[in-house]
Amino acid sequence: MKNLQSIGFDKETEEHIDADKLKHHEIARVVSVHKDSYQVSDGGDDVFAELAGKLQYTITSSIDLPTTGDWVYVDFYDDNSHAIIHDVVARQSLIKRKYPGKQVDYQLIAANIDVAFIVQSLDYNFNLRRLERYLVMIHDSHVTPVILLSKSDLLADNEIATLVRRVNEIAPNVTVMPFSNQSPNDIEKIKKRLLPAKTYCLLGSSGVGKTTLLNSIVGSQIYETKAVSKIDSKGRHTTTSRQLIRLDCGAMLIDTPGMRELGNISVDSGIDETFSEIRALSLNCRFKNCTHVNEKGCAVLAAINNAELEQKRYDNYMKMMRESEYNEMSYLDKKQKAKKLGKLIKSTIKGKSGP
Helix, strand or coil: CCCHHHHCCCHHHHCCCCHHHHHHCEEEEEEEEECCEEEEECCCCCEEEEECHHHHHHCCCHHHCCCCCCEEEEEEECCCCEEEEEEECCCCCEEEEECCCCCCCEEEEEECCCEEEEEEECCCCCCHHHHHHHHHHHHHCCCEEEEEEECHHHCCHHHHHHHHHHHHHHCCCCEEEECCCCCHHHHHHHHCCCCCCCEEEEECCCCCCHHHHHHHHHCCCCCCCCCECCCCCCECCCCCCCEEEECCCCCEEEECCCCCCCCCCCCHHHHHHHCHHHHHHHCCCCCCCCCCCCCCCCHHHHHHHCCCCCHHHHHHHHHHHHHHHHHHHHHHHHHHHHHHHHHHHHHHHHHHHCC
């Protein structure tokens, strides 16, 4: 191994390494993904990489593919100018979402992340329901969330305090930091949270200031920025791929494309943690299998009637529960079909290579 520590390799990562695979391959980290090609690093230069044929045949879902931040078993060739990826090291964390649109599969965002910065602007893009969706995704990934509220220079202090209080109400145990990309002091406070050898990622909709923040952290305008439209509150996708950036402080930071659609598949743990007060209320329901829709003795519905639980928060909770259950059923069906197809391909190849 070369200088893997410089790109986040630590004792916890080492515990996930398969000793038998290490006898035949080296360890590297995926620093970027571009459709079907990858760039990996062992602590030195970034190297072009592609998947081994055997790995491609064993893939039944996108979740089996390497993503930015993954540790992988590789072989280097041609004076370390090219690499073949043979397998993915067991992940410590994985941030993922349902693919946008009707496709039922996972879209991988980043792997082996320590802290996820959720960036949301304090202007007309401020949306608690969307923030809840991000928190579900992060909590389900077992990653520590930090909420960064951008564009604080556009509001008065009392307005900022009101919005921060509203965020604290839905995320009482999450750090919330208002900031302005125009304030060097605010940027410095964020930079102080970036610890050496730890891996962070930036998440948020287009136009909320993620790329501007990244440029401020890096210290130069090397990443392109575009403004959000005031007409439809939709930003253009400035970042088009996920890239692991090594910072001068020794931390790793992954920027991600803006997300307009945040569908989830099987996120029970993320929903329970994000909506912990609803989970606590449900323990007092008369029936253990209460659906919190129209049952008598439902503690959740009672809390809404007593104004202890906000109707909009309950509605978002129920909507995500239904989406998660539906997507999980569709995903499992898709995966079964993929496994059957994989077995057919293997048997066909074996038949052709036989005597």
